[in-house]
Amino acid sequence: xxxxxxxxxxxxxxxxxxxxxxxxxxxxxxxxxxxxxxxxxxxxxxxxxxxxxxxxxxxxxxxxxxxxxxxxxxxxxxxxxxxxxxxxxxxxxxxxxxxxxxxxxxxxxxx
Amino acid sequence: xxxxxxxxxxxxxxxxxxxxxxxxxxxxxxxxxxxxxxxxxxxxxxxxxxxxxxxxxxxxxxxxxxxxxxxxxxxxxxxxxxxxxxxxxxxxxxxxxxxxxxxxxxxxxxxxxx
Numbered sequence: 001x002x003x004x005x006x007x008x009x010x011x012x013x014x015x016x017x018x019x020x021x022x023x024x025x026x027x028x029x030x031x032x033x034x035x036x037x038x039x040x041x042x043x044x045x046x047x048x049x050x051x052x053x054x055x056x057x058x059x060x061x062x063x064x065x066x067x068x069x070x071x072x073x074x075x076x077x078x079x080x081x082x083x084x085x086x087x088x089x090x091x092x093x094x095x096x097x098x099x100x101x102x103x104x105x106x107x108x109x110x111x
Numbered sequence: 112x113x114x115x116x117x118x119x120x121x122x123x124x125x126x127x128x129x130x131x132x133x134x135x136x137x138x139x140x141x142x143x144x145x146x147x148x149x150x151x152x153x154x155x156x157x158x159x160x161x162x163x164x165x166x167x168x169x170x171x172x173x174x175x176x177x178x179x180x181x182x183x184x185x186x187x188x189x190x191x192x193x194x195x196x197x198x199x200x201x202x203x204x205x206x207x208x209x210x211x212x213x214x215x216x217x218x219x220x221x222x223x224x225x
Contacts (some may be wrong), residue, residue: 098156
């Protein structure tokens with residue numbers, strides 16, 4: 001199945017580095033979501049976007065609808081950014097209110 | 112505003128035992144969800160409720176039942192637990208059925224079935 005693929009699966013970087021996490025999907029979507037899962041297990045929504053780019057603090061999310069691809073960037077990474085980042089899509093194929101999730105990218109930032 | 116709450120946080124069951132996972136939201140959301148999260152796999156939808164009194168099966172509904180008695184609460188029941196149901200369970204809510212909105216997640220329940 002794998003309608004949503006993320007890369008890399010694991011990423012380790014030094015504090016201060018620029019981070020990019022990629023998400024590709026294979027279905028027509030109404031929106032793409034980026035979520036963050038903390039080491040303690042809690043999941044929070046970071047972005048929901050259907051076109052262009054969104055920015056919140058040091059996090060930037062972009063989407064290219066034609067290429068069915070999205071990226072999540074973190075500038076000036078910090079150890080507190082260490083988490084699993086999850087990409088998910090909502091599609092009229094499955095019902096816009098339902099999400100199909102990728103398997104996540106585990107990010108570790110070393111001080 | 113507590114958001115989405117779940118109880119219990121942890122549970123150990125023996126094979127064949129039953130239990131109910133409770134979920135409540137105080138954001139006046141219409142849609143509620145139950146997911147399971149297993150190592151190496153993305154979150155998978157077990158059941159979904161678009162509104163009070165309505166429920167729909169998700170991707171992995173076998174072995175589970177749900178109940179949406181009112182707008183706030185959505186419970187997940189395991190009638191006869193199996194080791195394959197060892198997982199972390201998340202409840203989530205969403206403002207409106209039929210549209211894509213940000214989902215709000217509960218803290219999760221870690222269930223082990225021995």
